[in-house]
Amino acid sequence: MRQVHWHIFLVAVLCAATWARSSSARAYHTDKIRLLDSTAYSLPRRDVRVGLMKISYGIIDQLQISTYTMPWLLGLILEEVAPNLELKSTFYDRRRLALSASFGFVEGAYQDALTKTEVRYLLFIAKLASSVRLNSRLRVHIGGQYTGTDFVGDSEPADTDLRGAAVVYLLQLWGMFEWRLSRVVALTLTLRWVPWASDVLVRGEVAIDPNTGATVGINVEFVDLTNAYAIIPGFVFSWKRANIRVGVGYGNFFIEGFGLVAPASALHNISPEFDVFVRF
Amino acid sequence: MLEDFDNPDGTVTAMIMAEVASQIEEAFEDSQSSDFYNEILDVIEATIVWLDQETDEDGNLDLAEEGLGTFRAPSGALAVDHTCTGWGDTETNDPENGTLTLALTLGGGNIGALVWGFADDCKYLVRGLRASYDGDIAVYFGRPVAPSEPIAELESVFAAAGTIGFGGVTASLNEAFRITESGRFDLLIRLRDRTSFIYFFESNNPSVQGIIDVTGTFACNLERRECVKSTGTFSW
Numbered sequence: 358m359r360q361v362h363w364h365i366f367l368v369a370v371l372c373a374a375t376w377a378r379s380s381s382a383r384a385y386h387t388d389k390i391r392l393l394d395s396t397a398y399s400l401p402r403r404d405v406r407v408g409l410m411k412i413s414y415g416i417i418d419q420l421q422i423s424t425y426t427m428p429w430l431l432g433l434i435l436e437e438v439a440p441n442l443e444l445k446s447t448f449y450d451r452r453r454l455a456l457s458a459s460f461g462f463v464e465g466a467y468q469d470a471l472t473k474t475e476v477r478y479l480l481f482i483a484k485l486a487s488s489v490r491l492n493s494r495l496r497v498h499i500g501g502q503y504t505g506t507d508f509v510g511d512s513e514p515a516d517t518d519l520r521g522a523a524v525v526y527l528l529q530l531w532g533m534f535e536w537r538l539s540r541v542v543a544l545t546l547t548l549r550w551v552p553w554a555s556d557v558l559v560r561g562e563v564a565i566d567p568n569t570g571a572t573v574g575i576n577v578e579f580v581d582l583t584n585a586y587a588i589i590p591g592f593v594f595s596w597k598r599a600n601i602r603v604g605v606g607y608g609n610f611f612i613e614g615f616g617l618v619a620p621a622s623a624l625h626n627i628s629p630e631f632d633v634f635v636r637f
Numbered sequence: 638m639l640e641d642f643d644n645p646d647g648t649v650t651a652m653i654m655a656e657v658a659s660q661i662e663e664a665f666e667d668s669q670s671s672d673f674y675n676e677i678l679d680v681i682e683a684t685i686v687w688l689d690q691e692t693d694e695d696g697n698l699d700l701a702e703e704g705l706g707t708f709r710a711p712s713g714a715l716a717v718d719h720t721c722t723g724w725g726d727t728e729t730n731d732p733e734n735g736t737l738t739l740a741l742t743l744g745g746g747n748i749g750a751l752v753w754g755f756a757d758d759c760k761y762l763v764r765g766l767r768a769s770y771d772g773d774i775a776v777y778f779g780r781p782v783a784p785s786e787p788i789a790e791l792e793s794v795f796a797a798a799g800t801i802g803f804g805g806v807t808a809s810l811n812e813a814f815r816i817t818e819s820g821r822f823d824l825l826i827r828l829r830d831r832t833s834f835i836y837f838f839e840s841n842n843p844s845v846q847g848i849i850d851v852t853g854t855f856a857c858n859l860e861r862r863e864c865v866k867s868t869g870t871f872s873w
Binding site for chain 2: 570571573574
């Protein structure tokens with residue numbers, strides 16, 4: 358099974374490279390080459406982006422398909438790859454305003470070494486975004502994202518009598534200000550905020566006695582992520598082919614794309630963002 | 638209903654007793670013979686014992702070995718699904734025996750005061766005789782119950798609406814009763830004028846009976862068909 362997933366990943370990379378050869382090279386910040394992350398913009402038809410964090414392809418001008426690379430790479434390390442896909446549609450893009458909707462999922466599993474419990478997880482992500490071009494140099498992007506996370510633990514029957522799951526939901530809002538200083542350098546200032554996060558709800562099925570079973574649902578006040586935020590100044594450098602996005606801010610660590618948030622203490626209130634990618 | 642148990646507002650007279658005496662006798666007989674509330678209490682008790690076993694000395698619900706973690710003073714809910722013991726000589730886990738489904742809440746590690754659910758043709762034996770219950774159930778303990786507490790010794794209010802079976806005879810049941818810490822059986826009787834009173838039976842000696850109504854507590858006897866109030870005796 359792992360080999361199959363690995364082959365799928367390789368095929369995806371090869372396809373991206375093939376498409377890259379067949380398209381004309383594009384880069385630099387222009388009116389057509391626009392930031393994609395945290396914006397309403399998507400890749401033009403048959404354009405490809407291959408990066409450290411994400412591989413994307415423009416199916417048509419209004420529809421982009423992406424896969425995040427980290428779940429694949431982490432999956433290979435954990436010996437269980439995590440298929441994931443995101444569809445982003447820029448359904449409105451006229452004059453100064455663009456609007457988009459995105460839907461995606463990440464599905465995977467890992468083995469808890471301590472308990473020998475296999476934990477399967479599913480993230481489903483829905484986003485709405487808008488981008489406004491104020492002038493040739495300035496743009497503002499705002500959006501919202503809803504992320505549902507479902508973890509399911511499946512213990513070996515011989516070891517235990519419980520099968521459990523945990524669910525958490527997050528709503529995230531963001532705003533990004535973009536200032537193109539030159540055709541290579543764009544300054545960004547991103548604000549992210551979680552106005553609502555559910556408690557973690559843990560579900561489990563237990564055997565109380567031979568004739569009695571129960572489904573347990575427990576609300577866990579694990580970490581209150583409501584009002585988690587980050588303010589991240591950064592830069593996006595865009596050369597002929599290569600692009601680098603780098604920023605360091607203050608607050609919680611937001612895992613962009615998935616809409617997940619790490620407690621601020623996890624990285625000592627440092628909230629980084631980083632990506633390297635090429636566009637063809 | 639709970640208010641009715643605490644403050645019965647009916648005034649019992651000879652005429653009222655003549656009307657409800659047979660209902661009291663039947664309800665008491667049905668409840669005692671079918672023993673259905675003990676079946677329910679057994680399932681709640683088994684759940685509480687399980688919770689107690691899974692709770693460590695610091696009060697944490699410890700499900701770490703099951704891969705879910707340890708929960709400090711957990712809040713949530715339990716949906717308990719019990720297969721009834723059936724009418725066979727030995728207990729079997731057979732769906733034909735019927736089921737008992739109960740919902741319990743968890744707050745701060747304790748079971749919530751109210752447990753509710755339903756029985757789906759739940760079959761069991763009482764002193765070798767076939768008994769069954771099919772209908773809705775609610776049990777109220779008056780306060781949250783810690784996993785270590787013996788619930789059979791706690792005061793509990795039962796409300797049941799369904800069909801009860803015992804020894805081949807079935808009867809519809811729609812009653813509420815309270816079992817006090819001393820074991821007294823308090824049957825709530827609702828009157829046509831929407832007032833209510835309690836007819837009680839002492840557990841150790843069911844011949845010791847009485848009424849609690851808006852005027853106070855006084856002794857009664859269904860067999861002798863009379864009640865003795867401080868103002869005098871009345872019979873029906």
